[in-house]
Amino acid sequence: MRALVTGGSRGIGAATVRRLARAGADVAVHAFRHPDEAETVAAEARSLGRESWVVRGDLASDEGVRVVADGVRAKWDRLDVLVHNAGAYDRAMFPAITDAALLATFRLNVFGPFALTRDLLPMMRRSAAGRIVFVSSVLAYTGSSNGAHYASAKAALLGLSKSLAKELAPGITVNVVAPGSIDTAILAGDTPARRKERERTIPAGRIGMPEEVAEAIAFLSSPAASYVTGTTVHVNGGSRSD
Ligand SMILES: NC(=O)c1ccc[n+]([C@@H]2O[C@H](COP(=O)([O-])OP(=O)(O)OC[C@H]3O[C@@H](n4cnc5c(N)ncnc54)[C@H](OP(=O)(O)O)[C@@H]3O)[C@@H](O)[C@H]2O)c1
Numbered sequence: 001m002r003a004l005v006t007g008g009s010r011g012i013g014a015a016t017v018r019r020l021a022r023a024g025a026d027v028a029v030h031a032f033r034h035p036d037e038a039e040t041v042a043a044e045a046r047s048l049g050r051e052s053w054v055v056r057g058d059l060a061s062d063e064g065v066r067v068v069a070d071g072v073r074a075k076w077d078r079l080d081v082l083v084h085n086a087g088a089y090d091r092a093m094f095p096a097i098t099d100a101a102l103l104a105t106f107r108l109n110v111f112g113p114f115a116l117t118r119d120l121l122p123m124m125r126r127s128a129a130g131r132i133v134f135v136s137s138v139l140a141y142t143g144s145s146n147g148a149h150y151a152s153a154k155a156a157l158l159g160l161s162k163s164l165a166k167e168l169a170p171g172i173t174v175n176v177v178a179p180g181s182i183d184t185a186i187l188a189g190d191t192p193a194r195r196k197e198r199e200r201t202i203p204a205g206r207i208g209m210p211e212e213v214a215e216a217i218a219f220l221s222s223p224a225a226s227y228v229t230g231t232t233v234h235v236n237g238g239s240r241s242d
Contacts, residue, residue: 001025002076003221006059006068006116007086009038011184012135012217015210016083017052019218022044025081027052028072032059032086055161059086059112060104078126081221084113084157085135089186091146102149109153114160121168130172130237131221134161138180138236154178158232165230166212175220180236182208202235 003020007013009031017027018041027045031038031054038054055071058064072079088111092101113134124130126133139147140154158176165174180188181198187207190198199206216233218227234240 001080001221002028002078003081003083004028004055004072004079004120004124005083005085006030006112007032008041009034011186012179012182012210012213013083013085014038014041015214016085016217017041017045019211019214020081020083020161020221021048021050021052023218023222024050025221026050027074029054030059030068030086031056032064059116060108062115062202065112065115065117065119069116072120073123079120079123080127080129081131081133082117082120082124083133083135083221084116085217086112087135087154089137089150089228091189092148092149094148097149105149105153106156109150110156110160117164124172128170129223129226130168131225132161132164132168132172132174133217133220134174134176135217136161136176136178136232138178138234138240140178141240141242156212161232162230169229172226173220175225176232177213177216177220178232178234178236179213180208180234180239181234182210182213184210200240202237206237208235208237 003025006028008017029038029042057068087151134157136157137154137195139151144151
């Protein structure tokens with residue numbers, strides 16, 4: 001199995017690379033600002049006997065998407081698993097969200113996955129069991145009181161995923177994983193009080209770990225998920241379940 005994980009340098013993406021490598025996948029680890037961290041993750045996968053290498057590009061730009069797709073095509077002629085995990089959440093109240101901020105958020109979180117899927121589709125069609133997983137967010141379902149642009153972008157992935165699930169069947173399954181609050185750099189801006197408040201509102205009583213999201217991504221990427229397509233797996237400690 002050959003997999004590409006975008007945003008594999010850190011957080012949920014890095015945990016996913018490790019989990020897929022443990023499941024026997026060769027993994028292309030995508031990074032943008034942290035290629036050294038991605039190289040460390042790829043080295044861990046290689047230490048498990050897997051083929052693993054880093055591909056770098058800004059997925060918020062057309063050029064970056066092209067560079068990443070070219071990089072994968074240069075190494076492999078077939079791709080089995082495509083995990084769209086790269087993303088960023090710039091918090092802002094609605095009146096302060098400029099068109100430029102809206103566009104930047106959509107470029108990374110929607111245009112990037114859309115274009116990369118389109119570019120890599122011919123490679124994925126060569127797979128006997130293609131798997132595409134989009135990492136959305138619980139905020140696509142609940143909305144966000146300080147990130148309307150981010151919640152909207154993550155919600156767009158739901159429509160994209162459901163559409164592709166129809167269009168690419170049979171042959172390629174397409175699903176979403178929607179994490180709740182997960183302990184990564186995305187939460188680094190939390191004050192201790194904000195973190196406590198977050199934990200208080202989560203039925204599980206704690207913030208989730210990247211590895212717990214990686215488990216869901218790994219399942220949807222596996223042969224075991226052959227009849228699962230067009231749906232969302234929620235990983236949020238009970239914050240929201242529909
Ligand atoms: N943590 C949470 O609570 C949470 C909740 C719901 C959804 N999510 C989603 O989960 C995914 C992973 O986030 P995380 O929590 O693991 O955050 P993270 O630790 O900040 O990792 C974000 C990843 O995205 C990559 N990235 C950021 N900007 C990029 C760009 N312009 N081009 C290409 N790659 C870019 C980063 O690569 P570099 O570091 O190499 O630049 C990094 O690997 C995101 O889609 C996020 O929206 C997270």
